[in-house]
Amino acid sequence: MxxxxxxxxxxxxxxxxxxxxxxxxxxxxxxxxxxxxxxxxxxxxxxxxxxxxxxxxxxxxxxxxxxxxxQPNVELPLEVVIACGVSKGDKTEQIVQRGTELGAAGFVFFDSQYAVAKWAPNKRDRKLTRLAKIAQGAAEQSHRTVIPTVDYQPNLSTLIQQVPHDAGVVAWEESAKQGESSQLVQTLNKMQSGQRLLAIFGPEGGLTAEEVSALNQAGVVSAGLGPRIMRAETAPMYLLSAISFSQELV
Amino acid sequence: MxxxxxxxxxxxxxxxxxxxxxxxxxxxxxxxxxxxxxxxxxxxxxxxxxxxxxxxxxxxxxxxxxxxxxQPNVELPLEVVIACGVSKGDKTEQIVQRGTELGAAGFVFFDSQYAVAKWAPNKRDRKLTRLAKIAQGAAEQSHRTVIPTVDYQPNLSTLIQQVPHDAGVVAWEESAKQGESSQLVQTLNKMQSGQRLLAIFGPEGGLTAEEVSALNQAGVVSAGLGPRIMRAETAPMYLLSAISFSQELV
The missing domain is CATH 2.40.240.20 (Hypothetical PUA domain-like; domain 1)
Incomplete structure (x- = not known):
């Protein structure tokens, strides 16, 4: 229907x-x-x-x-905000569309050091309006009861300051390479229903070691998402699916 | 590198x-x-x-x-074969590309009753060759050590007969609607490292009740993948991510 x-x-x-x-x-x-x-x-x-x-x-x-x-119960127990570096082409659209299907509470796109794409300031509002429309359409199709929010932050410091969260993780390729495999599980185990997880993902080029280190100092935990290298638009899908599996199926 | x-x-x-x-x-x-x-x-x-x-x-x-x-250990502990109804547009390509990043051992595309797309017999080999190339490229990029296989089956009966598997699940929207949430977990709990899971997904139009019932009779379990409706190309990503999370991170 x-x-x-x-x-x-x-x-x-x-x-x-x-x-x-x-x-x-x-x-x-x-x-x-x-x-x-x-x-x-x-x-x-x-x-x-x-x-x-x-x-x-x-x-x-x-x-x-x-x-x-x-009053159907179709929303993820945790409010997961997906924060991604601005990416090229239709990747931001894909992240919003699929992430909405997978239960994200919101999306924030941010500028970062290795980003190969930038949103021109005069086009930013148009981009956000378009992404909000995609979120609404995907929320209708996936039978959600909440339309995820879509926002922009100029950098990682404002992101951390402006986006309220009870816990934060950053997916970092180097963590995955070093075989880090327990931080995501530990973070999820500590969280309670209704709490807000800020999950941060780099753009195609990844995040710099300094960016990750600043995030760590702000309490955001570096987390590996398995041993394979995922593209920028695939990693958020992994995280949301993993959270649904662990909180809605297990 | x-x-x-x-x-x-x-x-x-x-x-x-x-x-x-x-x-x-x-x-x-x-x-x-x-x-x-x-x-x-x-x-x-x-x-x-x-x-x-x-x-x-x-x-x-x-x-x-x-x-x-x-000898890096980057392959999923279970061999997961993703079987999907033939879909329109570039959805099959997306399934192979993302599914490879997420660790699938192989892909099988099959014709089904509600499918809105069909592969013309004379174009099938070209499609499979193209998909195999996409699998190889994605395997290289995601630093896999195995290139997933890509095959075709004319229907669900031949799929079940021809694709070796130790366990099978079918993602069915009706299971999700009824709040089914434990079959995937139970199936995964019963499986051992190195075993083969055949995971079946309908095309955009879904599977018919008869198709699902025939699969159930062949030992394939209907499994819900959470309370939200996912598109045909998103559901396999959910499954692979959930398996990685439960077997590689937890």
Whole structure:
């Protein structure tokens, strides 16, 4: 069933009606060609999922009758914020799309010393708006109840200062090469449901030893993610999958 | 350091020389413009990694002096074969590229009932050759010591019969929806190092209930991969990451 995120509080008692607003109206009526009686899922601001039936519509408005309400548990127990160095091509899009499917709470892209790509300041807002749209689409498709946030930080110091977190890890190739294999497990074991993990990944070129050392001094732990070298856009997927496995399946 | 897979047995005693053959010669000499004294890594047929120095070359041959030999442990403890329904666009390429980075032992693509894409029989060999090349490139980049195999099966019955495995799981959306969360863990707990897991994933359209039921009857267990809906090319990445985490980090 098609899923939309509501942008305003609505009454969710079965049988009541609410007016759908925003871009969802256009998508449901024009793209999906919804007819009266057709159903869709609407995610409320407090993560409930309303199954709603189209009652009536005009060219720009849709009245929805509440059929049923559920509160599914589909979000990762930990809030994982994926912070990545700005990368070339469509890699940032891929990170946001796949990371959303895999349960990330948010994404932050940052400039770093070895980065081969930079976002021009005048294009940054457009990039972030586009990535936020990708996050929303992926959240709808993967049946999430939260749309991940997408932000930018000019460097690793502001990242650490500005992004609230209860624990932090940085995936560093050198840790993996040295066979480091327990820091991620130890960090996860110390964390409790609802806490926030900031997971930092370099751009294609990696992070410098100084950048990693500064992160370590700020309490962020260097963690190996297995013995194989992963590309910049694959490592965040590994981390999110590992967290889901250890917290949702084990 | 650039890495090449050798296609013939070579002597690996430090100081001895071997002749490099195959496409690696062209890549090392022409693309990488190797000069005498330059080093590269060469993976032997028995998964040793030789650091070799270019001794001399002609237009089409390269003599390599063995500098050092190591036997790194970079392969997943389980041999995981990823079997996916044939998908549209570049999804098969993505599955092979990322799955190789994440440690898959092999890939099998199969035709299935809901598949929206089919490989025309006359193009199949070309597709497989291209995917095998992608696997080799990704194996070199991720510093694997094994190049994953890439195969095709016309349907799920031949897949089960032809692909040797000690255990099998099928990722089925309906299992995830029903909150199934323990079968993957139970399957992994029963397996021993060196055993072969066949992990089956539907195409974009998913598998039919009959296909899944036939797999179950053949001993393949339906397993949920967490509460979020993942696209066809994301689910295999989740599985491989989860296996690496549970077997290489925990």
């Amino acid at each position: 098609q899923r939309y995120f509501l942008t305003e509080t609505v009454a969710t008692t079965a049988g009541t009606q609410f007016e759908l607003t925003g871009e969802s109206v256009h998508h449901w009526l024009k793209v999906m060609r919804a007819q009266p009686g057709d159903e869709a899922e609407f995610v409320t601001l407090n993560q409930q999922v309303v199954i709603g039936k189209l009652a009536s519509s005009t060219a720009t408005t849709a009245m929805v009758t509440v059929v049923a309400v559920t | 650039q890495r090449y897979f050798l296609t013939e047995t070579v002597a690996t005693t430090a100081g001895t020389q071997f002749e490099l053959t195959g496409e690696s010669v062209h890549h090392w000499l022409k693309v990488m413009r190797a000069q005498p004294g330059d080093e590269a890594e060469f993976v032997t047929l028995n998964q040793q990694v030789v650091i070799g120095k270019l001794a001399s070359s002609t237009a089409t041959t390269a003599m390599v002096t063995v500098v050092a030999v190591t």
